[in-house]
Amino acid sequence: MTELLPCGTIAAYRRHLRNGDEIDEACATANREDANRRRDEARAESGVRVRGAVDTATTTKTVDELEDALANLLIVRAAMDGAPANSLAALSKRRQELVTEIRRLESIPAILDAVDEISRRRAARNAWDNPNVRQVK
Numbered sequence: 001m002t003e004l005l006p007c008g009t010i011a012a013y014r015r016h017l018r019n020g021d022e023i024d025e026a027c028a029t030a031n032r033e034d035a036n037r038r039r040d041e042a043r044a045e046s047g048v049r050v051r052g053a054v055d056t057a058t059t060t061k062t063v064d065e066l067e068d069a070l071a072n073l074l075i076v077r078a079a080m081d082g083a084p085a086n087s088l089a090a091l092s093k094r095r096q097e098l099v100t101e102i103r104r105l106e107s108i109p110a111i112l113d114a115v116d117e118i119s120r121r122r123a124a125r126n127a128w129d130n131p132n133v134r135q136v137k
Contacts, residue, residue, distance in 0.1 A: 010034050066105040073098040 005011040008026035016023050023031075076095045083091055 066102065069098055069102045069105060073102065 004015065007024050008030050010030055013023065013027040013031045015021075016027055073095065076091055076098060080088065080091045080095070
């Protein structure tokens with residue numbers, strides 16, 4: 001028969017739970033410390049992954065989303081030409097998603113131009129309305 005570990009250990013805490021016994025302070029502390037240790041380890045691992053992603057992102061060239069979407073659309077169209085009938089639905093759906101994304105990406109410069117124009121007009125209007133700004137007539 002195996003020897004039972006004393007109170008103040010994770011094994012004793014789990015034994016209390018299994019047997020429906022009241023959890024003593026030593027076992028509750030052991031469980032809390034174990035949970036904190038596991039959480040700290042998970043946070044440390046997550047930090048390493050995030051640091052790696054940031055390092056990679058700062059060392060790689062920026063991605064042109066529009067260019068990438070157009071390239072993907074060409075690939076999907078080529079795949080559709082020789083694709084078996086059972087995969088055409090998925091490829092067609094992907095093609096439509098890419099077309100929608102390309103339209104969205106192509107409209108971004110127009111939206112930004114409009115926002116810039118609105119900002120310019122607002123700044124001009126605010127400057128005109130501001131009594132502290134010397135007006136040129």
